[in-house]
Every structure is written in C-alpha cells, then in structure tokens.
Amino acid sequence: MTRHTDDKVTIRFVRIEDAVAILSMQREVFYEGEFFIAVSEEFNKTMEQQLEWIQSIIDNDRDTMFVAEINGELAGMVVFVSPARKRLSHTGSITMMIQKAHRNKGIGKALLQELLAWAEQHPLIEKVSLGVFSNNLRAIALYKSLGFVEEGRKVKEFKLAENEYADDILMYKFV
Template identity: 65%
Template sequence: MTALEEFNKTIDQHEEWIKRLTNSEREALFVAERDGEIAGFIMFQSPDRKRAAHTGTFGIMISKEHRDQGLGKLLLKTLLDWAEKHPLIEKVSLAVFSTNERAIALYKKFGFIEEGRKVNEVKFGENEYADDILMYKSVK
C-alpha cells in the first residue's frame, strides 16, 4: 500500500531489514536476479506472538522491466516450498489490491483462498478506491 514517495528508507535501514529477515528463524527473503541486477523479491514475515507464530504474511515485488517473465511464479513457488518444509509455518497469508487481477489469478492458481476483504482500504485518488483482499493457504 506504500506510495512511491513513501519509499524513503536509508541504505542502512534496508540493510537492517534484510539482516533481520535472513537471520530470523521464521522469516525469509528470496531474491530473483537477472543479468546481475535484482529483478524482484519475495519476503515472508511471521509475528513474534506465540499463538500466531505458525502464520506469516508475504509481500512480493517484481520490477516493471522484469514482469511477464515468470519471476512472480518462481518466487511464489520458492516461498511455498520453503514454508511447506518449515517445521513451524502452517499458514501463509497475503493482502492484494482488488484491482490487481493478474496477481489474484496467480495466487488462486497456487491454491490461495480469499478469507476476507477490507472494503475501500486503499485510496488512489478522488473517489478512486480498491479493496484489500486477504488471502491464505495452509501449507501443512
């Protein structure tokens, strides 16, 4: 839901975020590289709360110039393979804009199910809204 002008973290902040994800027992970061540059990534974050430690949410980003090349499918498959083998993770969740029909179709193809909606959660402009669709997949 972040707007372009809100991407203002420093390099040090990004490095800390990457270290936290890669050093965590229940979190992960997978990166797709093409021709020596980052083409996209998928990250999985799991809450510290004991009763929710079996769950987590992911976010995925593919750069515009690398879309329509199967990277989203590859990254999602990599994450789900990791989650299925992970001894603690049982449920993988996500939130996606209702306007992102291609992503929704991909998630459904991988077995994700809609479990709820935040109606008009995102405002793009004057009288222009999208729902935030909450989806999940059980991996155990």
C-alpha cells in the same frame, strides 16, 4: 537454496550484499505508485535501515526472503515475515515485488513456488497469508493458481484518487 527456472533466471535466498539492488528496486516500484500501500514520497528508507531490515530477516529462522536474478541482476523479491507472538507463530505474510521490465515472465510464480516450498518444509509455518489490491487482477490470478483462497476483504481500504478505491483482498494458503 538456489533454483534455476531457466537459463537466465535464478531464485535464491537473499544475501546482505543485495541491499543496494533491493533498495533501488523498491524505490523504482514505489515510484510507479501502483498496488502498494505506501506511495513513493512515503518510502524514504536509508541504506542503514535497509541493511538492518535484511539482516533481521536473515537472522530470524521464521522469516525469509528470496530474490530473483536475471543474468546476475535483481528482477524481483518475495519476503515472508512471521509475527513474534506465540499464538501467531504458525503464520506469516508475504510481500512481493517484481521490476516492471521483468513482469509477465513467470518470475513472480517462481518466487512464490520457492517460498511455498520453503514454508512447507519449515517445522512451524502452517499458513501463508497476503493482502492484494482488488484491482491487481494479474496478481490475484497468480495467487489463485498456486492455491491461495480469499478469506476476507477490507472494502474501500485503499483510496487511489478522488472517488476511486480498491478493496484489500486477504488471501491465504495452508502449507
């Protein structure tokens, strides 16, 4: 599945050969230190682990990953992972990452639209969930614009600095 959102942006399923570019993007985004649970010094994934992770997503029919490319270069990704437990197999959660240089260009929206279209066509997936930092207002607005609603909140879940916290807002959408 490939979708061209304009002349330059392509949204497509991940391929194993994307591993190097994805790992590089993850390191770059984690280095920023904003809006992710892990901080840069905690992210130490090896290339072998990255290859195994991407292959496991490709091999599992309830998981998926889409990447966004601009002129052939990786700009972002969205990952959907469904739990292995039978009573949770109708659900899954997403994680999204956009390179700083490519934010505010509609890439996140295009990735989420592609993922939601995939989930709507999937015979088992009924609910897409996510968690978002309460201070990530752009992401929250994006999720709401696509029909996600807040279902709960973990208060002061993330400690950003001394006496500075963010809630973990839990959101979902039925597909």
